[in-house]
Amino acid sequence: MPRIDLDAYVVAHSHEWARLEQLVSTRRPDGPESDELVDRYQQVATQLSVIRTSAPDAEVIAYLSSLLSRARIKMIGARILSWQAAGRFFTEQFPAALYRLRWWWLGCLAGNVALTAVLMWWLLDNPAIEQTLIPPGEVDNYVNEDFENYYSENAQGAFGTRVWLNNAWVAAQCLALGITGVGVIFVMFQNVTVLAGAGAIMTNHGRGDVFWGLILPHGLLELTAIFVAGGIGLKLFWSWVEPGGLSRAKALAQTGRTMGTVALGLVAVLLVSGIIEAFVTPSPLPTWARIAIGVLAEVAFFLYVFVVGRQAFLRGHTGDISADLLEDRVATQD
Missing domain, CATH: 1.20.58 (Methane Monooxygenase Hydroxylase; Chain G, domain 1)
Structure with missing residues (x-):
């Protein structure tokens, strides 16, 4: 030209x-x-x-x-x-992105669960470390009142909104820090240590049933969403390290666009977990019923990924944005 x-x-x-x-x-x-x-x-x-x-x-x-x-x-x-576009997003783009990148976030999930179990086991085996996590004078209040009251001391609507925004912020950090690699690992480790520490303290004081009864209803879906964000963030980092057959710029752009799709979808997933945390976790339902609701939500998510997402992926969807929105595919003519 x-x-x-x-x-x-x-x-x-x-x-x-x-x-x-x-x-x-x-x-x-x-x-x-x-x-x-x-x-x-x-x-x-x-x-x-x-x-x-x-x-x-x-x-x-x-x-x-x-x-x-x-x-x-x-x-x-x-x-x-638009309703029609929202339908396509949640039946094609978002589930296809989750399915295509499944090994990244499943690996992140498995690694974090294993690390949480190891940390909790170590803390249970070394109860003296508890004093470094929480002042001795506050342990009784934390175990017998504060941990449980956290889920019911505020109005359900306000609490649910706060939880939703907080979890969305954690997920956003995992995605935004993805390019660094280390940043994602740091955010994940922070969450794991908090969870393992709380579980060990409650268990050491004979309140393990209360801990799991309050964590599992919402925590299964909530933590899965966070691990999805962490896994996609690590994929962005790997796109820079090993771009495959693409240039680094194109590999990062492709993963970055897919990451945007995942970020929008996770807002909805975390909204569901926030509603469960606000209305189910502190409810007077029997513990088994509350945990069953959490398990059902988690199973529904995995069915969504491996049934809806797989079908969308086989139809050619990848989670990337539509071709007509890609700047480098527009005809170069005046």
Whole structure:
């Protein structure tokens, strides 16, 4: 492609970029605006390809890449807000992503469960370490009151929202720190030590039944969601270390886009676990019934992955975003 006059090209198309900026800034685009957003996105992506090929300018390329990135997020959000798109997301994109990357998060789950068991066994075998975890004068209150009261001392709605946001933040950390590798391991280890420490203290004081009766109803699904985030985060790190047949940039971009799909889906999964923690865990139901609800939720998740996700994966879905939203697949013509 012959070189172009960049200044003239910018002048000729700046109004189109300004219009895309306006559409991206629209809080809730209506139907025509959403359609225009897609058209403008493809148009500007083509223009960016032209500039990259025939008149590379770092400042213009950075501006347009940022604008397209924001437009892509806006389009994904607009699609997910529609019932039909939400249905496709939860029956195709999200489960396919979970199934395709299953070995990463299953490995993370298995490793964390094993580490929790080892740490809890070690703490039970060394009860003196308990004093480093909680002041001796507070042990009785923690074991007999505080641990159990934590689930019922606040209004259920407010408590559920707080738990949901807190768990979403932990999952977000695992995903955001994925590129470092070490950051994911650190966040996972923090959660494991807290869980193992609480379990050991409660068990050492004859309250192990209370501990498991309160942890299992919501903890099975909640921790699985966190381990999914951790596993996908580690996959992002590995995409940088070993990109396979792709360039590192493309491998990271592909995994990063899939990670975005998983992040959106986990919001819903953690909402379910938060509802269980707020309304089932502290409920007057028998312990066996509360644990049964937690087990059913966990089984439902695995069926979702290995039945719905497998079928979606076999139909060709990968969890990546739609092809028409991929900037590098837009035709490079003016």
